[in-house]
Amino acid sequence: DVKVTQSSRYLVKRTGEKVFLECVQDMDHENMFWYRQDPGLGLRLIYFSYDVKMKEKGDIPEGYSVSREKKERFSLILESASTNQTSMYLCASSLAGEWTTNEKLFFGSGTQLSVL
């Protein structure tokens, strides 16, 4: 089974801190994604990456950046955390480098971030 591992299940940070959320997948997937999940809003895409060192903005990239130096690792960075970034953050990966019927997302267990 594919495993997507997020480094922390719960994090508490202060306003203004720089925050790193780490995600590692063990199945050589090309695509990796960061979503935030908020009640009533579903999952919203922050950033995604389809290759090492490649990144694309999602729907809500403001206040975030990402890093993908190695294929298996995709980091989400909050440059200066704010209270409105309190949320559940989900990392996901997918196999296909091209659009195929095998496309589906494999999710990590999430990181609940609280910014005080």
Next chain:
Amino acid sequence: AQSVSQHNHHVILSEAASLELGCNYSYGGTVNLFWYVQYPGQHLQLLLKYFSGDPLVKGIKGFEAEFIKSKFSFNLRKPSVQWSDTAEYFCALLTGGFKTIFGAGTRLFVKA
């Protein structure tokens, strides 16, 4: 614009009741649709998907969904729910460029 709408935010059913969760999408390209489920305390996982062919797709645990192109819909159904189906259900649309867009989710609570 690309979007996914789920009609119900919360659904409460008794065991053995039939389930239908609504999902509508807006997208101008080739349609690939999914239902994901998140059981309490667990990861999001794929329930079923539609890429092409038979518009009635069957997934795990007795769920099925029907793609109706004329209605831009992909509703999820189950004839008889169980207490263990209590979860949050997300409809999703895969767009070009590997991007998956999710609906707001529907929380299903099944009373034993």
